[in-house]
Amino acid sequence: MRRTIAISKRIFLELIRDKRTLAMLFLAPVLILTLLNYVFSINTSTNVNIGVVNVQRSMKSTINDVKHVNIKEYDNKKEAKKALDNQKVDAIFEENQHDDYSVLYANTSASKTAMIRRILSASFTQEKTFQMADTLKQMTEKLGMNSDNKNTTNDVNLKESYNYGNKNTTYFSSIMPIFMGFFVFLFVFLISGMSLLKERTSGTLGRLLATPVKRSEIVFGYILSYSLVAIIQTTIIVFFTIYVLNVQVTGLILNVFIINLLLALVALTFGLLLSTLANSEFQMMQFIPIIVVPQIIFSGIIPLDSMATWAQWIGNILPMKYASNAMTDVILYGKSFANILPELLMLIIFIVVLLVANIFGLRRYRKV
Template identity: 40%
Template sequence: MRIIAIFKRIMTELRRDKRTLAIVFVAPLLILTLLFAILQNSSSATARLGVYQVDQTIVNQLKKSDNLHLVTLTERKSAKESLKQYNLSAFVTQKENRLTVTYQNADTSLTGIVKSDLAKTVSTEQMAKLKSALAKTTTLTKSDQKMPKFNSGMKINENYIYGKSNSSLFISIAPVMVGFFVFFFVFLISGISLLHERTTGTLNRLLISPVKRFEIVSAYTLAYGALAMVQTVIIVSYVFFVLGVQNQGSFVLVLAINIILALVALSLGLLVSTFAASEFQMIQFIPLLIVPQIFFSGIFNISGMNQIWQWVAKIMPLYYGGEALTNVIKKGASIGGVGLDLAVLLGFVIILLLLNIVGLKRYRRV
């Protein structure tokens, strides 16, 4: 009977705890819906392929692909410069019977699309040459003439700007994961720390003092911002110098992006902590606020998703953080190339800090 009594008490508490019920029943459905929306459209992505002085028969064959958008270049530039200027997934040039392909490899799924379609095109072109050679051979045999040698067809040389042909999954998603870990841990630590001070009464004592709310928020931002900066330097340095992840851009710019992203996480963590009554409730916000952002951070290609989901992605801080980090680390973008992403992230910081100042008003007693 005592077991039944305890069971009934727990069930009653759970029934009254609407947030826990939402986490248990609604959050998994939300995450599965996001996965469904992303993965079912993974095959509809389009890769931009630049071609320079490539045989027209090959170009015509490539144009038939629904997964390629061809960009014909008319002036000679380096492969790296062409990839950056025209935002290409790959760049192809031809010299006699040899194609040289340079892959950006910033998105391995787009690299795979180009590889697959190039292989099909070359194979089709070789089959056409073989049939033509066989037809000529038959004609020459009947006339007792000497048969010519058959050229086996196109060869493909492959180069990679970022990573290699056999790069691991970690190398592919490393830029995004750096930003995610900085964001996640700063969010968690800052939120729980402020919550602890509130539950122990420290925050209440501050609020009944002459200290202004913006001063409290500023002090917490500076303190945990300094901690976030140190954490960012350690994580980024470890990924580049110990794990050996390749960086095409500026190391200082990568640090700056992560520090701004950490400030967003810090502001968000402080804001969420004002609505949580315990550390457990603070943890409950992770599936709702953090996990969905992973899907829009750049790990998955969302270009083929429904337009509504693409709008949803643009209200996620990690969308801009992941995009900026990917552009710098994989594509070598300068600060001008990620200026919009940084501006949006700074906008998030300002808005969240203002909301924090307003949110503390509910705890001031005098």
């Protein structure tokens, strides 16, 4: 126990004196979260421009009434096509003859195409409703009925309220829980791996193993120091997102810490194990695309249930997925500790397996 504490104290001391790594650990997440928040907040609405050719007035005004849509009129299709090619309009809407329309999408942005498709189909429905209403009105007038009963066309009232956040809640809020865990994973993985690698290449590991220290004491020394790093990092991220970025955490903040601590331990044991496969810092960096990037792809940023079965299975063996699920449950849905227990247990299984692998892995450097 005394050796474990001495090792963790030493690692922590080394880290504190490495100002640059310290800045990366604690300032980089803050910087990236700020940028993400900015990027995802300004673009909450997509504006589309639709070029129209020969479209009747009522239809045009219906489309123009939709928010975030601009209509530009063109005399013929050729002119409209030119505008499309110059990115002036996102689609060309043309009426060939009565009730026969055609639309050409620029289709360079899937979301814009989808939006225009939605607008057009809604406009058609509205047009039809208006026509029907008109017909109905004419019929009732023809039948000589009194049409002063205006109460029937009362405005429908819809009261909106939000289970999470408010009407200003952006996409950022839904990915933020994932990023809160991801930063801890990325930085702890890299820095702990580099740290053991350096210890190996500088020869200090050899010297350490020439003392009566147990292999497990070394691994637990790393765990102790990096748990502290993860707690500090999580504190900074949590308080920054809550008080500066005004993101709402529905569940208990303590649960957020528990998830991040466990995820940090997975990252740590993973980093330590993989560092034995690397011969230089550069080789350690090469694990980013093959180990770290899949974690973020399968973390739930892209909904997993829409993926193929084999892809879902890849997600199942990646620790980030469980941490992201638990984090999303706590932050967005306010789930309790009992609800996220299955995910936490999965993370613990990862830790135990990797821990044992590490203690055995150190046998490579000393046979007892």
